[in-house]
Amino acid sequence: MIERSDDEDHVRQLLEMRRLADELHLMLGGDSAEDEGISVVRGQDGILNVYEEMMGEARGEFWGCDRPPYADRRPAVSDQVAVFLRKKSEGIRFRMLFDTAVLTVPNGLQRLRGARISGQEVRLLSGTPFKIAIADRSTALIASSDGSELDTALLVRPSPVLNVVVAFFEMFWAAATPLRMELQSGSGDGSPISEQEHDLIALLVAGLAEDQIAEKLGLSVRTTRRKIHGLMETLGAETRFQAGVKATRLGWF
Known part of the structure; x- marks a missing residue:
């Protein structure tokens, strides 16, 4: 077969x-x-x-x-x-x-x-x-x-x-x-992200640019860029798209 x-x-x-x-x-x-x-x-x-x-x-x-x-x-x-x-x-x-x-x-x-x-x-x-x-x-x-x-x-x-x-x-x-419907904030097992970080991942998966993400989240572009880079570092991702994929595989999204 x-x-x-x-x-x-x-x-x-x-x-x-x-x-x-x-x-x-x-x-x-x-x-x-x-x-x-x-x-x-x-x-x-x-x-x-x-x-x-x-x-x-x-x-x-x-x-x-x-x-x-x-x-x-x-x-x-x-x-x-x-x-x-x-x-x-x-x-x-x-x-x-x-x-x-x-x-x-x-x-x-x-x-x-x-x-x-x-x-x-x-x-x-x-x-x-x-x-x-x-x-x-x-x-x-x-x-x-x-x-x-x-x-x-x-x-x-x-x-x-x-x-x-x-x-x-x-x-x-x-x-x-x-x-993901239920979000767990803080550290430890599960999904250690806030609702804002969850939304950030969703916008990354959707392929929005940094300035568009900043506008959606009500943040400055500089703060948005810092949050994205922090997320990528936490996930060990080299690109924003890869960060979204890894977050999905971990059950964060």
């Missing part, structure tokens, strides 16, 4: 993800197909209303793939946290996949913190081509992230297309980096 190498499995997974992405792009660019369980939702208000209905009607699990662009009328992060906490108390399991592009928008870190506070399972991945919401694997809302505005989405009900959307999410979830 010939065993597949990790590299071969990774390439095969990337090709399959690209195939699914191409299929979904074709669906988003086509006409509504009511007989296939697909309908087009137009306008930001319409998309937000459908999303809120799906969240309200979820009974077992709710999955999401979050990335820009965002609706102008999106709820405040604090309001979203309240909704997630209420649904979690009802027994809903949340799996939220954030594209690293989220960290480039003004309240990106707040969105990640909100997910952490509300107890969601959260992962980070770069280059996700869609915004997705899936409720109980029975309904999905999907929108392309190609444009600068969120104005059109597909509402997908039980159908072969829904199976593709679910498979697409599962593959991206498997490839993403888990985001």
